[in-house]
Amino acid sequence: xxxxxLLFICTFTVFLLLYFGKCIYSSHADLSKANSEISLxxxxxxxxxxxxxxxxxxxxxxxxxxxxxxxxxxxxxxxIRHLRHSLDWNVKxxxxxxxxxxxxxxxxEKGRVNIAQNxxxxxxxxxxxxxxxxxxxxxxxxxxxxxxxxxxxxxxxSTLLLIAKGFNKAGKVKTYPLFSxxxxxxxxxxxxxxxxxxxx
Amino acid sequence: MRIFAIALNTFKEAVxxxxxxxxxxxxxxxxxxxxxxxxxxxxxTDKLIKxxxxxxxxxxxxxxxxxxxIGLVFKEIDKRTIYTIIAKPIHRWQFLIGKxxxxxxxxxxxxxxxxxxxxxxxxxxxxxxxxxxFWKAIxxxxxxxxxxxxxxxxxxSFSTPFLSGIFTLxxxxxxxxxxxLKAFSVRFDEFGQRMVGLVYYVLPNLEWLNVxxxxxxxxxxxxxxxxxxxxxxxSYSLGLLLTAMLIFQKREFK
Numbered sequence: 321x322x323x324x325x326l327l328f329i330c331t332f333t334v335f336l337l338l339y340f341g342k343c344i345y346s347s348h349a350d351l352s353k354a355n356s357e358i359s360l361x362x363x364x365x366x367x368x369x370x371x372x373x374x375x376x377x378x379x380x381x382x383x384x385x386x387x388x389x390x391x392x393x394x395x396x397x398x399x400i401r402h403l404r405h406s407l408d409w410n411v412k413x414x415x416x417x418x419x420x421x422x423x424x425x426x427x428x429e430k431g432r433v434n435i436a437q438n439x440x441x442x443x444x445x446x447x448x449x450x451x452x453x454x455x456x457x458x459x460x461x462x463x464x465x466x467x468x469x470x471x472x473x474x475x476x477x478s479t480l481l482l483i484a485k486g487f488n489k490a491g492k493v494k495t496y497p498l499f500s501x502x503x504x505x506x507x508x509x510x511x512x513x514x515x516x517x518x519x520x
Numbered sequence: 521m522r523i524f525a526i527a528l529n530t531f532k533e534a535v536x537x538x539x540x541x542x543x544x545x546x547x548x549x550x551x552x553x554x555x556x557x558x559x560x561x562x563x564x565t566d567k568l569i570k571x572x573x574x575x576x577x578x579x580x581x582x583x584x585x586x587x588x589x590i591g592l593v594f595k596e597i598d599k600r601t602i603y604t605i606i607a608k609p610i611h612r613w614q615f616l617i618g619k620x621x622x623x624x625x626x627x628x629x630x631x632x633x634x635x636x637x638x639x640x641x642x643x644x645x646x647x648x649x650x651x652x653x654f655w656k657a658i659x660x661x662x663x664x665x666x667x668x669x670x671x672x673x674x675x676x677s678f679s680t681p682f683l684s685g686i687f688t689l690x691x692x693x694x695x696x697x698x699x700x701l702k703a704f705s706v707r708f709d710e711f712g713q714r715m716v717g718l719v720y721y722v723l724p725n726l727e728w729l730n731v732x733x734x735x736x737x738x739x740x741x742x743x744x745x746x747x748x749x750x751x752x753x754x755s756y757s758l759g760l761l762l763t764a765m766l767i768f769q770k771r772e773f774k
Contacts, residue, residue, distance in 0.1 A: 495678075496678045496679065499678050499679070499767075500678070500679045500683050500687075503675070503679075503687055504683075504687070506719075507687065507690040507691070507694065509719070510690075510694045510701070510719060510723070511690070511694070513701055513704060513716065513719075514694070514697055514700055514701065514704075516704070517700050517701070517703070517704035
């Protein structure tokens, strides 16, 4: 493995992070557009944070609700929207259930009963979606379909290579290329199953 | 003693490699980047730093394990140094185990350096009552890296570095998604369920070695549980090593 290639991968990772940052910023811009009554300046920090929760885990949202008093309804629902996304992504999320119930309780204490009821409704909806493993993200489905297609193509190429070069002069199949082919087939099968699981 | 000599030599060889230093540099850079993200949190800086730091240790640890692991045996064959080694009174399995132990030692040093960086960041960020329970996640990250190294060693015992790299990376990705395979199997008939179940049990369940979310969110993880999870990782690695030894024993060098 060449050193320059490794350095390239590391730099690429950093650029990937920057790219994600840009995507998150774009999603923030969408959030701002969604509610024109709230000025960009006021919304920015909260919306920015809400965008990050799927990455950071939902535990942060609870503490934020406990520490902040000026949270508006817009932000409450944006946070829940992101949390739902987080739930879909990570079915085994440890504190997500407790979190949403706690959010509802906090809203009850604040006297905002309607919001509390909405949060509970969102919770059960998200829970049902998670139990049915409803991966709603369209982009992820495309990504998995792409991975499956790539592995299929690699598998086809490796099959052709095995046929063309995998035999010795006596006409017997060479052991190690066969091993590699079998492992590639096995891994391709796993990726196809995972892709099917995500896309279906 | 022979295994120890090979392990020590592998370790010395690895620490001379400048690539590893650049990887550690990037890992430490990523860990320290966590402190810059505190502006997007409210009172959750330490949690964010731990989250970011543990993910960096895991990702860069696995990268090092794959890049070094796949070249471990191939380099010896490519440079033809393997002939001088196997001509000596040393078993092939001893050579393989020595190489593996040497790499584990290198990875241990690297994980300790990265963990040191994370501890420093947590120490600098927390105001009072720092929580260092994330060491449990780091222990399991190391076990996971050891398992990935064993996977890389197994593939490199009969395949090219390029294919070994792809295979090992695929095992890492699939290993973290095996629960999905299990969940998906319910959609098949009985035969299909058994087949997918077999695939599920053959593949390493790497999520079993992932307690990062638990420790970061302050969930209790007992030492008993850590030991139980470690035993799974170690047994799986031993199984892989045994298979690698069997293949390497029968391999012909031209």
